Amino acid sequence: MGVILEVKNLTKKYGGLTAVNDFSFEIKRGEFIGLIGPNGAGKTTVFNLISGFQRPNSGTIRFDGKDITGMAPYKIVNLGVARTFQLVRSFKLLTLLDNISVSCLSSRGKKVAKGHGVDEYASTILASVGLVDKARIPPIILPHGDLRKLQIGKALGTNPQLLLLDEPFSGLSHEEQDVITDLIIKLHDDGVTVFMTGHVLRELMHLVPRVIAMHQGKFIMDGTPQEVAKNKIVLEAYLGKGEVFA
Amino acid sequence: MSAKSLSKGKGRVKKKLSGSKSYLLNWSKTFRGRLTIICLIGLCLIPLLTQNRYYLGIFITAMIFSIFAASWDFLAGFTGQVSFGQAIFFGISGYITSYFIRYLYLPWWASLLIGSLVGVAFGLLIGIPALRLKGPYLGLATMVLGLIMFYTFLNVKFEPWLGGSEGISKIPQISRNAVETYYIHLIFMITSFLILIWIGKSKMGTVFKSIRDDDIGAEASGINLTKYKLIAFMISAFFAGIAGGLFAMHNRGVNPGVFQPLYSFYAIVMASLGGIATISGSALGSYFFWFAAELFSEWPDVSVFIFAIILILVIRFAEHGILKPVLERLKDIWDLVLGK
Amino acid sequence: MVPIAEVIIFGTIEASVYGLLALGFSLVYGVGGILNLSHGLFYLLTGYIIFWTYTTIGIVWAVILALIIIIIVGGLSYLLLIKPLQENHVAILIITFSLGFFVEQFIKVFGDAIPHTVPSFVGGAITILGVPFPSQFFVILIGSFIVIAITGLFISKSKIGKSIRAISQDREAAMLMGINADRTLMYTVMISAALAGIAAVLYVPASSIAPHMGWDVLSNSFAIVIFGGLGSLKGSVVGAFILGYTRSFVNYFIDPAFSALVPIVVIILVLLIRPRGIFGKKEVY
Ligand SMILES: Nc1ncnc2c1ncn2[C@@H]1O[C@H](COP(=O)(O)OP(=O)(O)O)[C@@H](O)[C@H]1O
Numbered sequence: 001m002g003v004i005l006e007v008k009n010l011t012k013k014y015g016g017l018t019a020v021n022d023f024s025f026e027i028k029r030g031e032f033i034g035l036i037g038p039n040g041a042g043k044t045t046v047f048n049l050i051s052g053f054q055r056p057n058s059g060t061i062r063f064d065g066k067d068i069t070g071m072a073p074y075k076i077v078n079l080g081v082a083r084t085f086q087l088v089r090s091f092k093l094l095t096l097l098d099n100i101s102v103s104c105l106s107s108r109g110k111k112v113a114k115g116h117g118v119d120e121y122a123s124t125i126l127a128s129v130g131l132v133d134k135a136r137i138p139p140i141i142l143p144h145g146d147l148r149k150l151q152i153g154k155a156l157g158t159n160p161q162l163l164l165l166d167e168p169f170s171g172l173s174h175e176e177q178d179v180i181t182d183l184i185i186k187l188h189d190d191g192v193t194v195f196m197t198g199h200v201l202r203e204l205m206h207l208v209p210r211v212i213a214m215h216q217g218k219f220i221m222d223g224t225p226q227e228v229a230k231n232k233i234v235l236e237a238y239l240g241k242g243e244v245f246a
Numbered sequence: 247m248s249a250k251s252l253s254k255g256k257g258r259v260k261k262k263l264s265g266s267k268s269y270l271l272n273w274s275k276t277f278r279g280r281l282t283i284i285c286l287i288g289l290c291l292i293p294l295l296t297q298n299r300y301y302l303g304i305f306i307t308a309m310i311f312s313i314f315a316a317s318w319d320f321l322a323g324f325t326g327q328v329s330f331g332q333a334i335f336f337g338i339s340g341y342i343t344s345y346f347i348r349y350l351y352l353p354w355w356a357s358l359l360i361g362s363l364v365g366v367a368f369g370l371l372i373g374i375p376a377l378r379l380k381g382p383y384l385g386l387a388t389m390v391l392g393l394i395m396f397y398t399f400l401n402v403k404f405e406p407w408l409g410g411s412e413g414i415s416k417i418p419q420i421s422r423n424a425v426e427t428y429y430i431h432l433i434f435m436i437t438s439f440l441i442l443i444w445i446g447k448s449k450m451g452t453v454f455k456s457i458r459d460d461d462i463g464a465e466a467s468g469i470n471l472t473k474y475k476l477i478a479f480m481i482s483a484f485f486a487g488i489a490g491g492l493f494a495m496h497n498r499g500v501n502p503g504v505f506q507p508l509y510s511f512y513a514i515v516m517a518s519l520g521g522i523a524t525i526s527g528s529a530l531g532s533y534f535f536w537f538a539a540e541l542f543s544e545w546p547d548v549s550v551f552i553f554a555i556i557l558i559l560v561i562r563f564a565e566h567g568i569l570k571p572v573l574e575r576l577k578d579i580w581d582l583v584l585g586k
Numbered sequence: 587m588v589p590i591a592e593v594i595i596f597g598t599i600e601a602s603v604y605g606l607l608a609l610g611f612s613l614v615y616g617v618g619g620i621l622n623l624s625h626g627l628f629y630l631l632t633g634y635i636i637f638w639t640y641t642t643i644g645i646v647w648a649v650i651l652a653l654i655i656i657i658i659v660g661g662l663s664y665l666l667l668i669k670p671l672q673e674n675h676v677a678i679l680i681i682t683f684s685l686g687f688f689v690e691q692f693i694k695v696f697g698d699a700i701p702h703t704v705p706s707f708v709g710g711a712i713t714i715l716g717v718p719f720p721s722q723f724f725v726i727l728i729g730s731f732i733v734i735a736i737t738g739l740f741i742s743k744s745k746i747g748k749s750i751r752a753i754s755q756d757r758e759a760a761m762l763m764g765i766n767a768d769r770t771l772m773y774t775v776m777i778s779a780a781l782a783g784i785a786a787v788l789y790v791p792a793s794s795i796a797p798h799m800g801w802d803v804l805s806n807s808f809a810i811v812i813f814g815g816l817g818s819l820k821g822s823v824v825g826a827f828i829l830g831y832t833r834s835f836v837n838y839f840i841d842p843a844f845s846a847l848v849p850i851v852v853i854i855l856v857l858l859i860r861p862r863g864i865f866g867k868k869e870v871y
């Protein structure tokens with residue numbers, strides 16, 4: 001089990017604000033890992049930096065041994081790193097099937113899709129995220145839970161090795177959260193390395209065996225959810241923010 | 247993905263594939279399909295009504311501008327990139343086509359192809375820098391380049407090479423026979439529309455539309471935005487070039503005026519009047535424009551003035567153009583006539 | 587003798603006029619994320635209103651009337667056309683482009699297409715390094731410097747100016763602080779109309795106007811703003827000077843035929859080397 005993602009001394013500044021501050025960690029292939037921290041901790045920024053949507057001021061990111069720091073987002077996707085967004089995004093006027101087809105038409109997605117045909121492959125993915133009966137409708141009329149599923153489906157279309165999920169549960173009811181949880185567990189069982197953020201620790205507690213905690217852009221600790229839940233700095237960070245915790 | 251889950255989707259997809267085979271058949275049974283076929287048959291029959299060169303000329307102009315407007319609509323409607331310098335490709339192809347016919351004695355179709363390909367090269371030339379940025383830069387950069395082309399071709403200093411304000415004149419028409427010329431243009435129009443609509447429905451069209459709907463999302467789906475935008479831009483430039491070459495031959499010459507923002511405006515008016523992202527709306531807009539322009543043929547400025555007002559009103563109050571509402575009205579009347 | 591004084595004076599004049607034009611264009615982009623393709627019409631219409639009215643009401647009243655009308659036109663174009671379409675950027679581009687055409691054709695239909703000029707406020711000439719220059723040139727220089735300085739002060743000190751800056755920097759945060767984004771954008775469009783109008787007041791007497799010129803104004807403003815970085819005020823002013831001197835230099839030392847090519851060369855070079863302009867902000871996802 002080699003290291004799939006290595007992040008070293010990553011720093012990102014916005015004007016005077018340091019959103020990510022000298023941040024380092026490693027993820028092994030096949031891991032299932034969470035990134036937690038209160039709102040504004042810098043989790044989304046870390047994901048933006050890994051996926052190439054923003055350039056770090058300093059630091060390096062290696063995926064599978066290859067330096068991907070500052071690479072164009074689509075190139076990173078085609079190396080095998082897919083992501084979802086905290087705020088759901090979709091191609092408003094395309095059908096769900098076409099929403100997924102777009103990822104299957106990326107150079108990485110195409111390699112897998114070719115054997116089956118793009119539509120066929122896309123509808124398989126749509127089936128695996130539980131949306132196949134809505135293949136022909138556009139996403140504008142979907143409930144929020146389905147949109148979250150669509151996000152994951154779009155990421156899967158690129159055939160990722162590492163999947164970055166930014167707050168996959170935000171805005172969902174408990175039932176919807178359970179469906180997404182099952183989906184993520186299944187993906188991990190299929191061999192995808194999953195790295196996900198959450199600002200409510202409870203959501204991740206029973207899901208992931210390992211958690212990285214951050215606060216105000218800084219690394220705080222790395223351990224099991226139980227260890228993290230006992231950490232004083234983490235507790236203070238959450239209490240200070242008045243977040244729901246436990 | 248496991249092989250097991252793959253086989254699950256198979257049945258659905260088969261259905262879809264057999265569906266696309268009968269797509270044309272189904273389409274021809276819809277109201278819109280029938281209307282299109284009736285219009286096409288009507289256009290085929292026009293020369294039976296008149297062989298007058300002038301009247302056929304109005305139809306030919308409308309056909310040429312249908313292609314031009316559709317080339318703009320393809321870019322704006324499918325990829326969300328708005329070009330305000332579509333005249334560049336129209337004009338440069340007009341010049342190159344005329345040049346090859348007049349001075350190198352190439353057959354018209356070869357000259358037209360070369361002219362359109364030079365249009366594509368210009369597309370690349372400005373697309374590569376402009377597409378490094380998102381948003382409206384492309385549109386403005388094309389507009390500025392169009393103006394520069396206008397002044398450059400107009401310039402007396404360059405007259406020995408570029409022909410000055412006279413441009414290139416006295417090029418022969420496609421055919422001496424007005425009816426034959428008419429049908430050649432009709433074929434160009436139908437072929438161009440079929441290709442553009444087909445690309446819109448193809449997988450590449452899906453990628454174009456994804457960029458239009460959410461460019462960040464498309465990039466996160468592993469799509470190389472620059473590459474696809476550039477491809478769309480080149481396709482659009484090609485068809486604008488076809489229109490420009492045909493226009494030069496139809497007018498038996500070309501002058502710097504074709505590079506003016508006015509010509510880009512023509513494309514935008516006609517496409518937006520019909521409705522953006524419809525392709526066929528461009529034809530509606532173009533025929534509407536040229537028939538109306540015929541009414542004001544004594545005062546060409548007045549017709550542009552009126553169309554500027556119409557376009558402002560259409561965009562303001564019916565963002566999606568008039569094709570859809572017109573179709574719905576016609577369908578109501580149709581149903582009424584059939585007593586449904 | 588190399589007419590170095592002429593190169594510098596003409597360059598400075600073009601630069602200060604284009605500074606006024608680019609400033610407003612850039613402000614509107616910064617506040618509303620809008621590229622106003624009808625920007626040129628503010629310049630054009632001001633020039634024509636003065637031309638149409640000065641013989642009857644005198645040059646001073648003509649100028650005042652023209653500026654008032656152009657500010658109202660700016661406000662109305664925002665309220666009636668831009669604001670209702672704010673969600674749809676393609677529609678805004680098309681409608682402002684059509685508006686530019688509307689004014690161009692309006693002038694052609696109700697006036698004519700030949701170039702006109704208007705009288706200057708001051709007559710006579712001033713001689714520098716042995717070359718006489720019309721006094722109007724110095725009115726342009728001093729006038730535009732004063733206006734640019736006042737605009738700078740206004741943006742940094744006044745309440746509206748502070749809203750303008752707040753919205754350009756961070757729209758959401760500014761709206762949370764209770765700033766009305768729509769109203770601020772309306773004021774910004776009006777300011778940009780006024781600046782373009784003042785450019786016309788100063789420059790038309792020393793040059794001429796014709797219906798098609800709105801597009802030249804637009805393309806030069808765009809070149810400058812690309813050069814300086816969209817939304818950057820400092821960039822607009824610096825960009826205007828570089829463009830002005832380059833054009834003037836090309837005019838005198840190379841060939842006037844090439845000076846029209848300067849903007850596009852500037853645009854392409856800058857886009858290739860520094861896609862966000864010299865003073866541009868980074869694009870954020
Ligand atoms: N594009 C941006 N420009 C300026 N500041 C930003 C930007 N994105 C994030 N920030 C700031 O960086 C910090 C971290 O934000 P973010 O990564 O979104 O946190 P999280 O995802 O943990 O809630 C916050 O203070 C936020 O305001």
Ligand SMILES: [Mg+2]
Pocket residue numbers: 040043044045086167
């Ligand atoms: Mg976040």
